[in-house]
Amino acid sequence: MTNPDKLTVHHSGQDSTIVELLSFFKTKDTSDFIPYHAIIDKEGNIYWGVNFHEAGEHVRDNNTGNIGICLLGDYSKKRPPIGQVSTLYDLLEFIILRYGITNIKPHNAYNTPEHKTICPGKWLSDYIESMWGEVNYG
Numbered sequence: 001m002t003n004p005d006k007l008t009v010h011h012s013g014q015d016s017t018i019v020e021l022l023s024f025f026k027t028k029d030t031s032d033f034i035p036y037h038a039i040i041d042k043e044g045n046i047y048w049g050v051n052f053h054e055a056g057e058h059v060r061d062n063n064t065g066n067i068g069i070c071l072l073g074d075y076s077k078k079r080p081p082i083g084q085v086s087t088l089y090d091l092l093e094f095i096i097l098r099y100g101i102t103n104i105k106p107h108n109a110y111n112t113p114e115h116k117t118i119c120p121g122k123w124l125s126d127y128i129e130s131m132w133g134e135v136n137y138g
């Protein structure tokens with residue numbers, strides 16, 4: 001049990017439904033394990049995954065204390081629906097208040113020369129950086 005000290009935002013990278021995404025994890029892992037702490041669908045509904053105090057599996061070599069939130073959809077070329085962004089905003093505000101997390105980044109902020117991802121797409125990356133890139137509640 002560790003308190004989370006950072007948060008990473010993802011997109012699923014495809015226009016699948018929550019049921020399709022969950023069954024994809026199941027085929028990959030043969031268990032009910034969900035690699036994220038929360039998944040937000042396009043209507044803004046939240047599906048809870050791993051407990052906030054346990055590690056998910058969403059950033060290579062960087063899962064300890066790292067909350068992973070995934071938005072269903074591919075946002076490399078378009079922006080997410082407003083209801084989805086609105087839920088993300090509320091959830092991040094809650095997590096910031098609850099855990100005092102100031103390290104909030106898009107997945108691609110963890111890119112290395114060997115492992116690169118465009119996740120969560122340009123629009124979401126820019127949004128995260130501009131809204132929470134320099135959060136300082138100190």
Ligand SMILES: [Zn+2]
Pocket residue numbers: 009010011058107117119120
């Ligand atoms: Zn990702």
